[in-house]
Amino acid sequence: MIADARSDARAAAAARPVLPRAFWWLWTATLVNRLGGFVVVFLTLYVTIDRGYSASFAGLVTTLYGVGGAVGAIVGGLLADRLGRRATLMGAQLLSAAGTGALAFTQGREALGATACLVGLAGNASRPVIQTVVADMVTAQARVRAFSLLYWAVNIGVAVSAALAGVLAQRGYTPLFLGEAALTVLCALTVYLTVPETRPDPARSGDGSGPDAEAGGPSRRNRFLAFVAVTFLVGLLIQEVSTALPLTMTAAGLSARDYGLVISLNGLLVVALQLPAGRVLARHGPAGPLAVGTLLLGGGLGLTAVAGSLGTYALTVVVWTVGEILLAPTATAAVAGLVPGHAHGRHQGVYSFAWSAAACVAPAASGYALDTVGPAALWGVSAALGGLAAVAYLIILRGRRHD
Numbered sequence: 060m061i062a063d064a065r066s067d068a069r070a071a072a073a074a075r076p077v078l079p080r081a082f083w084w085l086w087t088a089t090l091v092n093r094l095g096g097f098v099v100v101f102l103t104l105y106v107t108i109d110r111g112y113s114a115s116f117a118g119l120v121t122t123l124y125g126v127g128g129a130v131g132a133i134v135g136g137l138l139a140d141r142l143g144r145r146a147t148l149m150g151a152q153l154l155s156a157a158g159t160g161a162l163a164f165t166q167g168r169e170a171l172g173a174t175a176c177l178v179g180l181a182g183n184a185s186r187p188v189i190q191t192v193v194a195d196m197v198t199a200q201a202r203v204r205a206f207s208l209l210y211w212a213v214n215i216g217v218a219v220s221a222a223l224a225g226v227l228a229q230r231g232y233t234p235l236f237l238g239e240a241a242l243t244v245l246c247a248l249t250v251y252l253t254v255p256e257t258r259p260d261p262a263r264s265g266d267g268s269g270p271d272a273e274a275g276g277p278s279r280r281n282r283f284l285a286f287v288a289v290t291f292l293v294g295l296l297i298q299e300v301s302t303a304l305p306l307t308m309t310a311a312g313l314s315a316r317d318y319g320l321v322i323s324l325n326g327l328l329v330v331a332l333q334l335p336a337g338r339v340l341a342r343h344g345p346a347g348p349l350a351v352g353t354l355l356l357g358g359g360l361g362l363t364a365v366a367g368s369l370g371t372y373a374l375t376v377v378v379w380t381v382g383e384i385l386l387a388p389t390a391t392a393a394v395a396g397l398v399p400g401h402a403h404g405r406h407q408g409v410y411s412f413a414w415s416a417a418a419c420v421a422p423a424a425s426g427y428a429l430d431t432v433g434p435a436a437l438w439g440v441s442a443a444l445g446g447l448a449a450v451a452y453l454i455i456l457r458g459r460r461h462d
Contacts, residue, residue, distance in 0.1 A: 077201075078197060078201060078204070078205055078208075079196055079197070081196055081253060081254045081255060082193065082196060082197060082205060084249065084250065084253035084254055085189065085192060085193070085250060085253075085254050086208055086209060086212055087249075088246040088249050088250045089189060089209060089212050089213065089216070089246075090212040090213075090215060090216050091216075091242065091245075091246055092152075092216070092242065092243060092246040093212065093213050093215070093216020093217055093220060094215075094216045094219050094220050094223070094242075095220060095238060095239045095242035095243070096216065096217065096220045096239065097220060097223075097227070097228075097235045097236065097238070097239045098159055098162065098178060098182075098236060098239060099124075100220060100221050101228055101232065101235070102117075102120065102121055102124060102175065103117045103118075103120075103121055104228075105162075105232050106120050106171070109231075109232050110171070112168070112171075116168065119172065120171060120172050120175045121175075122419070123172045123173075123175050123176040123179070124175045124176060124178065124179035125179060125415065125418055125419050126176060126179070126419065127175070127176035127177060127178065127179030127180035127181075127183070128179040128180065128182065128183035128415045128418075129183070129412055129415035129416055129418075129419060130180055131151075131179065131180035131181060131182065131183035131184035131186075132183050132184065132186060132187055132408050132409075132411035132412040132414075132415050133408045133409065133412050134180070134184055134408070135147060135151055135183070135184030135185060135186065135187045135188050135404075135408055135411075136187040136188070136191070136404045136405045136406065136407050136408015136409065136411070137404065137405050137408060138150075138184075138188075138404070139187065139188045139191050139258070139403075139404030139405075139407075139408070140258070140401065140402060140403070140404035140405050143256050143258050144188055144191055144192050144195065144256060144257050144258050144404070145250075145251055145254065145255075145256050147184070147188050147404075148185055148188045148189065148192070148247070148250060148251075149247050149250070149251045151181050151182075151184040151185040151188065152181075152185055152243050152244070152246065152247035152250075153243075153244065153247055154177070154181035154184075155178060155181035155182045155184075155185070155243055156239075156240040156241070156243040156244045156247070157240070158174055158177040158178040158181055158182075159178055159236050159239050159240040159243065160236060160237055160240035161174055162174050162175065162178060162236050163232060163233040163235075163236040163237060164233075183411065183415060186411050187404065187407035187408040187410070187411045188404065188407075189209070190206075190209075190391055190394075190395075190403075190407045190410075190411070191257075191403040191404045191407045192254065192257050193205050193206065193209060194392075194394075194395035194400075194403045194407070195257035195258065195259065195400065195403060196257050199395075199396060200341065201341070202391075202392035202395055202396075203337060203340045203341045203345075203388050203389055203392045204337045204338065204340075204341045204388075205392075206337075206387075206388035206389075206391045206392050207333055207334060207336065207337025207338075207340065207388040208334065208337065209388075210329075210333060210387045210388050210391075211329070211330065211333040211334055211337075214326060214329045214330060214333070215330060217326075218326045218330070258401070258404075259400045259401050260401070279397060279398060279399075282397060282455055283394070283397045283398055283406060283409075285451070285455050286393065286394070286397060286410075286452075286455050286456075287409055287410055287413045288413075289448050289451045289452060289455065290390060290410060290413045290414070291413040291414075291416060291417050292444060292447075292448050293353060293356065293386065293390075293417075293448050294413060294414045294416070294417025294418065294421070295417045295420065295421050295424065295444075296356055296357060296360060296441055296444060296445060296448075297356070297383065297417070298417055298418055298421030298422070298425070299360060299421065299425055299437075299441060300322070300325070300360075300379070302421055302422045302425040302426070303425040303426075303428070303429060303434070303437060303438075304318070304322075304363065305318045306425075306426075306429055306434075307363060307429070307434045307438075308321070308372060310434065311366075311367065313369065313372070317369055317372075320369070320373075321369065321372050321373050321376050322376065324373055324376045324377060324380065325376055325380045325383070328377065328380045328381070328384070329380065329383070329384060332381070332384055333384055333388075336384050336385065337388060340385065340388065340389055344456070345389050345390075345392065345393035345396070345452075345456050346452060346453050346455075346456035346457060348385045348386075348389045349385070349386060349389050349390060349393065349449075349452040349456065350449040350450070350452050350453045351382075351385055351449070352381075352382040352383070352384070352385030352386035352389065353382065353386065353445050353446075353448045353449040353452060354382070354445055354446060354449045355378055355379060355381050355382030355385070355445075356379045356382035356383060356386065356445050357382075357441055357442045357443070357444060357445010357446055357448070357449070358378060358379075358382075358442055358445060359375045359376070359377070359378030359379025359380070359381075359382060360375070360379055360438055360441040360442060360445065361438050361439060361441055361442025361443075361445070362374070362375040362378060362438075362442075363375050363434075363438040363441075364434065364435045364437075364438035364439055364442075382445075390410075391407075391410070393456060394406060394407060394410045395407075425437065428440075
């Protein structure tokens with residue numbers, strides 16, 4: 060019986076989808092690149108403290124960075140389908156490195172704003188391309204696991220880079236930005252040399268035949284557009300964590316340090332739970348995890364309306380973070396299953412644009428809601444929108460597996 064159990068375990072391991080070596084090169088480069096992502100962390104401080112500009116101008120520069128990122132998502136996805144994944148990713152990362160290095164020496168308001176916009180555009184252009192490469196090279200059954208690993212690497216990188224940037228910034232911002240530029244070039248060359256071109260030929264692709272399988276087929280197109288619209292709504296909810304939550308906590312008498320302690324739970328939980336959650340999520344279709352994740356996200360945010368202490372705010376973070384863990388990799392994998400392989404790039408670009416657009420809209424929308432209707436109403440509406448998004452995901456993805 061022991062021998063049979065061992066044989067069954069080996070058979071199960073053999074049947075588990077294997078991620079190709081090229082994926083691990085891409086994963087490693089993504090992790091290293093995120094470890095050196097200093098510009099986003101210190102852009103506002105660089106503009107105000109190092110360059111001496113006002114806080115309002117720093118806000119404008121940050122907005123231009125975000126607008127560039129939104130445009131970059133669309134451009135990167137389109138070019139990935141037209142020029143190829145490797146060339147687009149290489150070009151985006153090299154342009155990002157050049158812009159980051161130039162940011163350290165740029166003089167004047169107009170030039171600083173334009174350079175920040177360029178860095179945002181080039182930096183975010185690589186995001187849909189990386190998602191496209193993963194969708195191309197990994198089997199449908201392994202996509203959720205692959206995107207879970209990628210999401211985990213991004214979160215590890217962001218957390219470590221924030222800590223490193225705080226130490227390195229004491230020596231000045233110029234070495235910080237030049238170091239990020241050099242690291243980006245290294246990662247770009249590594250990916251170009253180790254990851255093959257994955258763009259399929261539409262003429263030979265099995266998913267490119269049939270009236271409903273075309274990138275512009277009405278059923279697939281409408282389902283995808285509905286999915287993106289719901290994703291934009293979910294993006295608005297997630298952005299409240301960095302816009303409305305700190306304002307709500309400080310209005311309740313808590314400090315910025317308290318907010319930092321509470322929000323750090325998010326990163327810790329993602330690092331601890333994302334990988335085991337990915338193995339579980341891979342066994343299910345996308346509709347259930349997305350619906351449950353969105354309910355937890357909305358519910359956790361809704362609980363903020365009744366939170367009154369550091370402990371209760373921490374509890375709300377735990378609830379919505381579990382929702383985020385379910386949502387993030389499943390949604391990206393679902394996009395790949397909704398569209399034909401030769402059109403992965405442009406669709407991943409539109410999907411990334413939904414997140415970028417939400418990041419641009421959410422600060423103003425959250426601030427206006429807090430000023431006009433108050434925090435209790437804002438968080439109550441957030442809970443309702445989470446429920447609405449959950450139902451929408453179930454309708455859009457009903458009956459679908461990871462295919």
